[in-house]
Each structure stands twice: as C-alpha cells, then as structure tokens.
Amino acid sequence: MSTTANPTALTRTLRLPSLVLFGLAYLTPLIVLGIFGVIASETGGASASAYLVALIAMLFTANSYGRMAKAYPVAGSAYTYVRRTIDGRVGFLVGWAIMLDYLFLPMVIWLIGGAYLQAQFPAVPMPIWIIGFIVITSVLNVIGIKVADRTNLVLMSFQILVIGFFVALSLAHVAGEDGGAGLVSATPFVGIDAGFAGIAGGAAIAAYSFLGFDAVTTLTEETVDPRRTVPKAIMLVALIGGGIFVLVAYVTQLVHPGGTFDSPDTAAFDIAVTIGGNFFGAVFLAALVIAQFTSGLAAQAAGSRLLYAMGRDGVLPRRIFGVLNPRFRTPVLSIGAIAVVGLIAIFMDVATSTSFINFGAFVAFIMVNVAVVVYWARERRSGGAHNVFLYVVAPIIGALVIAYLLTRLDIHAILLGSSWLVIGVVVLAIITRGFRRQPPELGVDAANDAAEDSIS
Template sequence: MATQPPALTRTLTLGPVVLFGLAYMTPLIVLGIFGIVAEATAGAAPSAYLLALVAMLFTAYSYGRMARTYPVAGSAYTYVRQAIGSRIGFLVGWAVLLDYFFLPMVIWLIGGAYLSAQFPGVPFAVWIIGFIALTTLLNVLGIRVAKTANNLLMTFQLLVLAFFVLLSLAHVAGASGAGGLVSATPFVNDATTWAGVAAGAAIAAYSFLGFDAVTTLTEETTDPRRTIPRAILLIALIGGGIFVLVAYTTQLVHPGAVFADSSSAAFDIATLIGGNLFGAVFLAGLVVAQFASGLSAQASVARLLFAMGRDSVLPKKLFAYVHPRFHTPAFGIAASGVVGLGALAMSVSTSTSFINFGAFTAFTFVNLSVIARYLRSRGERPPVLGHVVVPAIGAAIDIWLLTSLDGTAITLGMVWLGLGVAYLAVLTRGFRVPPPEMQFAEEEPASA
C-alpha cells in the first residue's frame, strides 16, 4: 500500500487565527510611527488611522472573498493571477515583493531611530548595522522564536499599550479634568486638511501590513472558506480599533504636531506620562518588538525569495541555495540584510511610504480581482453589492491613498515596477510566453 505523504493538520479555529494575525501586525508599531503620522496630519493622527481602517475594511472584505474562492497560500499574487491574468499577477507579486523585501529595513530603521534618540552619543549606523548583523546571524543559524515566546511577546506588547493608554488618560484627566478625555481636537483641528489626513493615512497603513498574512494558514485551519475571511475582517477591525484608540489618547496628551524628533516622539510622550521608569519600559518594549518583528520579517522574505528561486522566477542557483549545514536559505537572508543597509540613507516617513506603495498596489488589484471574477462569472451572477460596489470603493480608496504617498516613495515605487516589467519581458521572451508560476508550498527549505 502506498504511503500517504505527510499533510498539515487542520486544528486552528477562528480565535487562534485572529491572534496570529494581530501578533503579525505588531500592535506596538502604532506608537513607533505616531510622530510621523501626527506630523503629516498636522495633529490629527487618529483621523489618519480611521481613514486607513476604512480602507482596510473594504480591502479585507475583498481578501475574504478571494480567500473563500482560492483557499491556498499566495495571497494577492494568487488571487490576481487566477482572476485577471498571469502577467498582471506576476507584477502584483513583484509589488508585494517590495513590501517583503524592504519591510525588515523599515523595522530596523524605526528601532534605530528610538535607540538613537535615547543614546545620542552612539552613531545611528551602529544600531542599524547591529540589528542587521544579529538578525541575519540568527536567521542563518535557523533559530526560531518559539510559540510560547511569541505569546509572551504579544502579551508584553499589549500590556505596554494598555499602560500607555491608561497613563495618557490619567495625565490628561489630571491636567484638564475628566472633561478633557472627550475631545474632537485629536481628529479635527484648525490645521486639518483632507490632503493631510490622506497623506497620514498612507503612512498609517504601514501599521496594518500583515492583516492578510493569515491566508498562509489556510491548510491548517478548520473550515478555511469560512474561518479565513472572518479572521481577515476581524484582524483589520480589532487592529484598527487599537490603532485609533492609542493614536487618540496619545494625541490628547500631545496636541498638534511639533516634536523634537518626530521619528521617536512616542518615547518623549511615554516619559512625560510615566516618568523615566515607564519611558525605559516603553523603549525596551518597542525595541524588543521591533527586533522580533525584524527577525520574522527577514525570515519571511528569505522564504519568499527561496520560493521564487525554486520556481525559476528568480535565478535558481542563487535564491534556491540552501546552506548545507544550517539548512536555511542563506543567500536570501543575506540579500535582505544588504538591502537593510538602505536604512542608513532613508527617513522613517519615506521608507514606510515606499513599502506602502507595494501594499496599496496589491490591495487595489485584489479588489479588482473580485470585480473581474464577477464579470467572468457564467450563469447566475452573485450580488452586485458585494462583488462590484464594495470592491470598487475599496480600489478607489486604495488608489487615492497610493497617490497620497510621499513623492520620493512614488518615484521609487514606479522605478521598482518598471524593473518588474523589464524583468517580466525577459522571463516571457518579450511577453510571448506565460511567466513562471510560483508554488507556495509549506515545506521547509531544507526539504527542497
């Protein structure tokens, strides 16, 4: 009798899947970029997060639709390839690669900015190179953060956030009385403009990156066609609620958008509301969260590059290489580390906008994929509201936010897409043959 190949076990229910998605988003990041968002919106950070939440909910709905139709890993790349076409799907995958490839750089940049503000005597480059060297070494060695450690980290993050909110409320109540806790000023003030809020939302969307990551758990989830779409919406809603609440209370403490250093503004606010002790706890929480997030992000992009190399989407000899001793995709890990050095020449605002270019491009085309499936459906078509109107609104908001990004980020994003088109032309012999199809298998690189 033939032996059945090993398969993943469907044990995950809605709760664990939602917790995984929230952990992937790293909730503490809302404070990591608070100053940047507040500066872009002229002191209306919660409005930016509210707009970003609306955009994410429309897009999350479309992700849910596509996850129900194609319950496999691959996310935006798979959805667009199946619903619109292989070439457009490749370019959307290329745009998603922009997120994955440069996300570790942004994570290290934010952590370095906070450490540099606390220890100004230490050159900024030391923190960036230190982050890159340590995470690269750990990933090459194959060391993983255990599930228990991840749970503890998530708990620590939520506790720091909870204390930050409570201390913020206590600070405001002590200064202005209980009436000061309810105010529209953090959402709208004399300097608020739609353009400013949109620009802030385009940056704030960085905090939502990863809400769709649970699609990779499809083969381990019970009733995935129902569970995964619900989880995606809940993650976006719960995460967005946390972001709006934290931004609101923080903006209450510090009205306006004038900071000594917007890249590390939350540390100064933490010290103001809780003294030096809480400031130290906050800094430790943020740096630990950023380190763990960077470790995970670098491991993720290395796995993606390995998959692309294995399927000949990228040069196979390089990106499909597995270290003979540690059984890890060493070249992809090293490539991510080299790209991370770009943090030495970029600001937090530009770098977050840069990777959001890839995110909004992917989000737009996932919405369009739902519409494309509706137009191609035969026989009785599904309801127009859920398959045309909602995704059309989501696509329109995503395009609006895309065009609201930092000008430098848009230029860099277009250059990246241009490189993708050129590379696609090479792969397809002048667009005469379909591009290679990536297989998002769940096996470890060592087994390839």
C-alpha cells in the same frame, strides 16, 4: 488521505487565534506610537482621523483578500490571486510590486530596532544590533512557524501590556489636567489646523501600520480549514489592529493636542516620560525594541512564503526558493534570502529605506480588489452566484480609496516604486519571451493536493 510527507508541501498547524496573533504581530500595534509624531504633524493634530480613514480603506480591501483566500486557499497572497483571476503576467507584476513590502519591510524593521538600541547604547555599533536581529529571527523562522508562533504570543503580550499602561496613564494625565470632561473631545479627529488633504496624507502614512492583514494569507497552506479560517482572520486583524490604532492615537493626541513637536520622530517617547516619568519612558523604549523584533519575525516569515510560492511556480529559481527543508518543513533558503537583504540596513537610513514600501503594497491592494470583481464576473458567466456588495461594490470602493491614498505618497516613493515596476516589466519580458507566453506556474489543484498530502 495520504500520510506521506510531500517535499513541496507546507504543514497545516495554524488555527484562527494563531493567525490573528501573527497578523497583529506583523501590524505591530505599538508602531502607532512609533510614528505618532509624524502623522500628527502631517494632519495638524488629527491623527485619530488619519487612522480612522486608513481603517475604513483597509476594511474594504481586507474583504477582498478574504474573498480571494476563500476561492484560492494557497500561499502567495496578492500574487496568487491576481494571476489566477486576471492573467499570469499581471500576477507576476503584482508579485514583483509587493516584493517591495515583503522583501524590504523586514530590513526596515530591523533597522528601526537597531536605531533605538544604538541610541540607548551608543558604544555598541549599529551593525551589531542589526545582525543580532537578523540572526535571532532567522533561526526562529527556520525552526518552524509553531516556534515563531509561541514567541509571538509572549512578545505580543508584553507589547499589549505596555500599550494598556500607556492608554491608562494618558487618560489619568488628561483627567488630572482637565478633569473628566477632558477625556471626551473631538480635537484628536479635527485637529488644530487640520485639512482634508493633510488627513489624507496622514492616512497614507498610517497605512504602514495595516500591512499585516494581507500577510495572513501567505500562511494559507499552513492553516487548518483555510477557506473558513483565513477570511475571518483577515477581518479580525484589520478590525482589532485598527481599533487599537484609533484609540491610542486619540488618547495620545489628548495629551498633546496639535501637530507641533520638538522632534516628531521621538514625540511618543517624550509623551511617555510626561505621563509616566523616566521609569515608564525606559519601559516604553524597551517595548518599542521588542515590538520591532516581533514584527520582524512575522515579516520575515511572510516574505519567505511569498518567495516560496513564486519559486514553486518557477517564476523565481525553483531549486533555491521553491524547496522546503526536509527536517523543519520551512523554506530555509527563502528565509536566508530575506536575511541577506536585511544586511543592506547596515548601509541605509530609516527615511530612505521606508520611502517606497507602501507603493508596492498599494499596487497589490488595488489589484486584489480588481481581481475580486473579475472573479465575480467569471463565476456569474458560469452560473455561480455571489453577493454583489461583497464581490463588486466593496472591492470597487476599496480600489478607488487605495488609489487615492497612493497619490498622497511622497513623490520619491512614487518614483522609486515606479522604477521597481519597470525592472519587473523587463524581467517579465525575459521569462515570457517578449510577453508571448504565460509565466510558469503550479496549478491551484496541484498546490492544494501538495498541501493536503502533508496532513497526517
């Protein structure tokens, strides 16, 4: 095999533990506490059920991502899978929709991190914190995915440690108040005044926490043996992350049953002080900020790979987005583009910036599930045989569940997301000359050959 470096090829260095770590960093396990009050309020105190419903929905969709990652082991995620199986124009619109997630999620992460720090150190202007987040994460991602990988390991270790202390202190607090019997309760699942609609609405919000498992697929071309490694990583990230979310929501809801709080946005911080005093409250706050940094690092890396895939295909300007830096072998200009988008956080608030991210993710999830069924039908016509449950039944269930969760989003999210899709249709019409031709693309075989040329 050639050892000559290919200027359009990413370097395969990541193995299963690194991919799982990347996905968990993107999920940011501590975010379950950051938005606990919001979900508990929405569900009437049944936050554990909301996360359980979201986990089940994500597992069906994670299966579909795994099927597609095995069939098409190249960067691009949902955009690549849909255009390869259904149609290039549909794939473009899916890629356009998911850009809401990949482009703007880092901005939201940096904004939330800046808000935490600004609240703690009000003398320092918010833009300073935001720019600091952007500069540090961008430099780490430019230097290379292996450096970002090592940084993730250190920061994730601290994050998991804090979660462990939070769970232990919560259990000790409940046992001290209600005895050992208080540790086993259905209340975190059924709530005080919970209903199905409220739990479904909470699950739609909780889905924010699961957006990391699909990000794993954007690193396919930097993964060793991706046909085996990526599907395993996807399922492990969803299972481990979902298990953490359900457990933490359960014990936190034991400490504070119901969904009434003085301030839902800071409910978890108040609970941290209750169970561990002011010192643990300070540690918890520090962990939240570090979690935002870790998540931002992973989100920017994933977003830059999506832009790189679309640039390499010629859907976005190839000279800007479809090139790698010859020294670092990373998509520097794509990383920089996400950094520039992140600067918008200086002029926005958290509520506005997060209102339409899930719309794009849900559209992508639905279409990946559909793509698996289309792939199965095409393979069946050509004589191929695949498991009917994994390739038909599970994807259909996944698509239906995600479609329902999409209807539970805030109306502003639906309107903003739909507007973004309309803009995408206009762009598509321009680049395809009235939808008469397919958007430009780089074939799967060529992409694989380019990636393999970088293996020494």
